[in-house]
Amino acid sequence: MAINYILPDFEVIRDYNRCINCHVCERQCSNEVHSFDEKGNLMISDESKCVNCSRCVSLCPTHALKIVKNEACFRENANWQRDTILEIYKQAGSGGVLLSSMGNPKPLPVYWDKILINASQVTNPPIDPLREPMETKVFLGQKPNMVTRREDGSLNTSLTPQLELSMPVLFSAMSYGSISYNAHESLARAAQELGIYYNTGEGGLHEDFYCYGKNTIVQVASGRFGVHEEFLNAGAAIEIKMGQGAKPGIGGHLPGTKIVGDVSKTRMIPEGSDAISPAPHHDIYSIEDLRQLVYSLKEATQYKKPIIVKVAAVHNIAAIASGIARSGADIIAIDGFRGGTGAAPTRIRDNVGIPIELALASVDQRLRDEGIRNNVSLIVGGSIRSAADVVKAIALGADACFIATSALLALGCHLCRSCQSGKCNWGIATQRPELVKRLNPDIGKERLVNLLTAWRHEIKELMGGMGVNSIEALRGNRLMLRGVNMTEKELEILGISHAGE
Template sequence: MPISLIQPEFKVEIDYDKCHKCGRCVQQCGWGVYSFNERPIPDDSKCRACHRCVTYCPAHCIVIKKNDLALRDNANWTSALRKSVWRQAETGGVMLAGMGNDKPYQSVFDHLVLDACQVTNPSIDPLREPMELRTYLGRKPDNVEVEPDGAGGYKLKEGAGVTNNIKLETPMIFSPMSYGSVSLNVHKSLAMAAERCGILMNTGEGGLHADLYPYQDNVIVQVASGRFGVNPEYLNRGAAMEIKVGQGAKPGIGGHLPGEKINKEVSETRMIPQGSDAISPAPHHDIYSIEDLRQLIYSLKEATGYKPVGVKIAAVHNVAAIASGIVRAGADYVYLDGFKGGTGAAPQIIRDHVGLPIEIAIAVVDQRLRDEGIRNQASIIAAGSIRSSADFAKAIALGADVVAIGSAALMALGCHMCQGCHTGSCSWGLTTQKPELTRRVDPEWGAERLSNLVHAWSHELQEILGALGVNSVESLRGSRERLRAIGLDEQTCKIIGVKPAGM
């Protein structure tokens, strides 16, 4: 019996007539596909189709193809399912996967269209007219109080205006990715870009490396169940703190950074020994209820002179009621993560089958908080596969204040979505701690690419707002009247509060 029944997913084809025999592919591949004997010789079984070798081949002589081995068609037993069974029969292990849900679930975003102005009201040209994207993240007062400014006008009354809010130049932030799951150079790129764009990056649960201290005003520091690197200094450095309860890719599941990824620097930042597993329990063992959550929120506020505290949850069936509890517990923002959100590693069965689409979660949470009269008390951050500025705009129209991008940010840094984050061998130097790989990301280069992406999407959002005839993103926020659904069933339309096209 052969060791494995699983055949290579891809075929690496090298045109040896063109090949320079330079060995660049051997050096570039983090997966160990290539050996070299007068010319590069690929081992197809190791290829993840990440295109690192293709991109860096000076002769452009490498092509990665799907291995078109015919398996008898079976719409029920897909080849992926068959491979899983074979692998688990070999190992007895839990199937692990990286990035987000890759199953062909319906995308609600793709069934929503935006409105635009024609004839009866004018659209606005954002290139020549002011278009406000600035957004304040955090709790807003129930009513605004003003007082005379002594010069005949009025000003916000002391303590009665928007206090303890974080100013964002555009309603987009980087989603939490921990140092450990991604490399330090990725963290630096995100932090530098956040500073340049006037937005925020999020440490994830792996602590804040000292190299990021200069960017601390643009950093959300996360507190997860493993409490890695959490001490008073860490909490006080962040612009805001975030209690991570759940993640869209793995609702209800804890984290587990394997010992191989805990090198010296990661160990210092997480404040745990090198080489030992970093285990985040599935729940916070000091949060078993909304009351306990309130206790932790106020503990964090007490420790930091009342800085803003957000709570990140995965979108699950009862998300609206949970979000209401979170707001009532005193959170300054609720971070909703949909089930297509990415991960450094998650059991595949959880990644692909647990949770809710972010579109549904935004709409039901926004509506619930409005119905209860507490929508002003917390901002909503939405994440979990925001793939373009169209998703960005639709998320805001559904009720989000801010979106967060993680997978898109990694793609800006070279990610090709090969879903091998959990292997620790990322050829693009992103989700790895191997020094020969991490040095592939130059933070300066990374920050520029990330800034470009943020600026491009923000500009596109401005174009959308202009077409809608509004001059501020505030006017789109929760304005589901500017959305219509195509091909969504009646019940879904009702749940997300969007009319079908034509109505």
């Protein structure tokens, strides 16, 4: 047998004084880490299979388990670090392209953490959200540049279609296939209860979820899976996916092994066949071509739905957004390089794209400079982790934020970053029925509603502190932000002053 070069990432520590041989860990682990040793009459573990999803730790009735970082190490080397060495071994052993899940984990700058929010003192009193009404409602879509009147002198109040959100947060695209039926049900029901939206991703819409259409954004991507007239008309808006923050410039690929049962039915492709979403839309090579897809969707839905164009944050994002704002799209969604994914080549995820904070600031500025900011609303995603991130994004110029990783964490995800294996022990990124049923959609929905209800309170408190009582009044209000630990160039791009200025 060939030598296995791979050092396990984790160590499973079992306190044998506490272990009662109940086999819960064994039953809960789809990675088959735990097993029972008949001879020694004790539970043992194969840590090489452990992904540190913490399922066994959470469910062990006697708290006998903990997972720690494996201290077995290579000789210290600042250049050749552990991950780098292990990646070489994996590729040398397989000849494969490295495939990872969830967002970029590299220690690249998180600009949200270098931005601080203002508060009122003395001269401009803060507002107490417990006492005074605060408005967190937003409308997404094209806005008129000026008030116009009809021939009879009455106000022209006709608007292009808008999405109404109770708060400036939406669940971003995760396909049925990449996540489970129960995860989708949790998101759809939470969106309905919260008065926001969830997003089908490129996997079609399960027939059971058409009833949540008013709170659904349906996605059209390059593979056009599950796209048909009824699907397009089922949602409140249509999103054209041009790119994704975790893998800008490449397509998607759901392996045939995951195209089973309802996933095959919803995508409308045969079981066992690979679902390939090519890197480009084959009919889009220019803004004019994009305009053609936007208008073909508008015609097919009789101009009743706003069209979102989603792109990854890349180097020329400001110019790209300027083009999209002229394409007839109603909303631009920009996904930053820390955005999550069910599977992406590691090298792409970790090295391609730019931070959402810089992309947002430059896009908002460019659209304002060109006088076309009202043509579109802006949604940003790519790691929005808290209410504070939302407030900072709004003040930098966003109309609303997409969240996905935060939502999955609310559902029980432990960020073990193994979605591509399809063995998610928390019932989220899996299609195995025995794992899917571990996620109770009633509880899942409740936890999502709890999360965003809490965020909404925090958004109101942060707004109140600034003396702002409407989210609309905060949008693009960069005077409310200050930077720390940044270069002048970074501050210039973000359009904010340094703290103390």
